[in-house]
Amino acid sequence: MRQITVKHPYARIVSGDQFAVQAARLTKTYGKQRGILDxxxxxxxxxxxxxxxxxxxxxxxxxxxxLDLIRPTSGTLNVFGHSSTRESVAVRKLCTYLPGDFVVPSRLTGYQILRRYSFARDNVRATDIDALAQRLDVDLSRRVGDLSKGNKQKVALVLAFAPRAELIVLDEPTSGLDPILQRIFAELVNESVANGATVLLSSHVMSEVEQIAHRVALLRNGSIAIVDDVAALLARSRRRAHVRPRVAADLSVIANGLADVPNVMEVSESDGIVTFACQGSVDPILKLLARFEIEQFDLMHADLEDAFFANEGDSSGQVGTTP
Amino acid sequence: MSLILSELRLRRASLIVWTVSIALLVLMIVGVYPSIRDNTSLNAIYGDLSQSAQQLLGGSDLTSPVGYLSTQLFAFFLPAVILVFVLGRCAATIAGEEEDRTLDLLLAQPLARPAAYLEKAAAIAIGLLVVTLSVVIPLLAFNSAVKFDLPVADVSAVVVQMYLFCLALGVWTQAICAAFGRRGVGLGIVVGYIVVSYLVYGLSASIPLLMHLRPLSLWRWFLGNDPLQNGFGAAECLVLVVTIAVGLGAGVWLFGRRNLHA
Structure with a gap:
């Protein structure tokens, strides 16, 4: 069990719960729009x-x-033991929120935006704001309307990370960020967690989340399809690989050898390359290949999406199927 | 309290423009008075009109101080201009921000929805007060100079009743807009009410049937006691204050139970 440490200014209203967020049979349906179900x-x-x-x-x-911006149709949602509906002010006191679509009055400067959208928080320090702005390389004295999409998203990140929140809720936080900023974003998440915060972030791109998250929950049509550790999912996920031997005659030998390795599947050969998929440890594969002169070996990054769908396959009896 | 300041800060520039513009407008109308004061033939223009039309236009006397200010400022023109200001603000403050998709970020802060609603209404009330003062100050400053020589209490009465009248309509605009999350709905309903109730108030002078509907017109509770002539009307002020209070309560309740549009 994770050790509970409370370092934040709101220790008084953060109860000793192990869970930052607990949703139970939470359902939200409204109009024709799809919500969430159980x-x-x-x-x-x-x-x-x-x-x-x-x-x-x-x-x-x-x-x-x-955040109590919409009310559940049924079920409950607690944040650090506080009901999201009955104690919504206490909940929001513990959270910062970055909406998926960061829209703010374009005539305001970054500083004015920060003042407008965090005046009710007493855990924001000017020094933290300036340090974060400097780190993200964004000029908060400029009007937001004059900033690029990426720089606007930086202002949004300052708004989300400058307050010392217990729970940071980020909806599609990395959209519009270049790779360098995505790395800084990952650092900010890691540092916040190191300081005791919890982070809930969303994305429609699995690869973004697997770099940062400890666990992943897949939502499909409003329901949770699966929740699991990233590490466990990665271990279960299949990775694609390509091997190009220097001697063409080795091609069939390698392909036949790989086909006999238990955790290797979908072996095929064409144009002097053996292509296959593997799961779990690559040790037997490397030992097999070590016997040959290999010109090129590519092992693709494990894709959580594959792992998710493989798991779904488990439940339907179609082990290892991919979409 | 912080949200009131934030709201005032956000709309500071437009408030200054409105305040200065209305002060200049009032100054202009006040400044014209000496040139028509002695031209009693002007009274014939309105004198031939029906009683209803006279009520709609603020009377038939264009040259006396009370008649001039009634017909040229308070009967319709000035409240209409101030209503454009206040209705615009009231529609924008919640529904406008919701339509612009900036409300989520504001209410993701630790603010209770009823408090946020009331603080936004209070900021508009303060803005309206500033604009209203831009009417009072030129009127009183030139009260003697242009020989209005009106009692300060009577000028205060009409201005206070106008303030309450505009605020009441603004409060209901905010409530209806916030209830639907759409600017157009509240503005449509309230502007429709303003026009119809104005006609009811005016035409009731000559159509007895409409006399029964007169109490439903807020124009009656703004101008019905001729405040510029007779001073404060206790019943008038009470009705307007109660309308404001009920509107605030309705708005808090309707907004508080809603799912905000994403």
């Missing part, structure tokens, strides 16, 4: 949980329900 989800204090799903799968609905 969502059971626990976010452990101090973890980074990634909510992943296609557009319209219910990620934003879950986050907006947490």
């Amino acid at each position: 969502v059971d989800l626990d976010v452990t204090r101090g973890e980074v949980l990634g909510l992943v799903g296609a557009n319209g799968s219910g990620k934003t609905t879950f986050m907006r329900t947490l």
Whole structure:
């Protein structure tokens, strides 16, 4: 069990719960729009949980329900033991929120935006704001309307990370960020977690989340399809690989050898390359290949999406199927 | 309290423009008075009109101080201009921000929805007060110079009743807009009410049937006691204050139970 440490100014209203967020049979339906259905989800204090799903799968609905911007149709949602509906002010005191669509009055400067959208928080320090702005290389004295999409998103990140929040709720936080800023973003998440915060972030791109999150929850059509550790999912996921031997005659030998390795599948050869998929340890594969002169060996990054769908296959008896 | 300041800061520039513009407008109308004061033939223009038309236009006397200010400022023109200001603000403050998708970020802060609603209404009330003062100050400053020589209490009465009248309509605009999350709905309903109730108030002078509907017109509670002539009307002020209070309560309740549009 994760050790509970409370370092934040709101220790007084953060109860000793192990969970930062607890949703029980949470349902939200409204009009013709799809909401969420019977969502059971626990976010452990101090973890980074990634909510992943296609557009319209219910990620934003879950986050907006947490902040009491919309009310659940049924079920409960607690944040550090506080009800999201009955104690919404206490909940929001513990959270910062970055909406998926960061729209703010364009005539205001970055500083004015920060003042407008965090005046009710007493855990924001000017020194933290300036340090964060400097780190993200964004000029907060410029009008937001004059900033590029990336720089606007930096202002949004300052708004989310400058207050020392217990729970940081980020809806599609990396959209518009270049790779360098994505790395800084990952650092900010890690540092916040190191300081005791919990992070709930969403994305429709699995690869973004797997770099940062400890656990991932896949939402599909408003329901949680699966929740699991990123590490466990990666271990189960299949990785594609290509091998090009220097001697063409070795091609068939390698292909036949790989076909006999238990965790290797879908072996094929064409144009002097053996292509295959593997799961789990690559040790037997490397030992096999070491016997040959290899010109090129590519092992693709494990894709959580594959792992998710493989798991779904488990439940339907179609082990290892890919979409 | 912080949200009131934030709201005032956000709309500071436009408030200054409105205040200066209305002060200049009032100054202009006040400044014209000496040139028509002695031209009693002007009274014939309105004198031939029906009683209803006279009520709609603020009377038939264009040359006396009370008649001039009634017909040229308070009967319709000035409240209409101030209503454009206040209705615009009231529609924008919640529904406008919701339509612009900036409300989520504001209410993601630790603010209770009823408090946020009331603080936004209070900021508009303060803005309206500033604009209203831009009417009073030129009127009183030139009260003697242009020989209005009106009692300060009577000028205060009409201005206070106008303030309450505009605020009441603004409060209901905010409530209806916030209830639907759409600017157009509240503005449509309230502007429709203003026009119809104005006609009811005016035409009731000559159509007895409409006399029964007169109490439903807020124009009656703004101008019905001729405040510029008779001073404060206790019943008038009470009705307007109660309308404001009920509007605030309705708005808090309607907004508080809603799902905000994403």
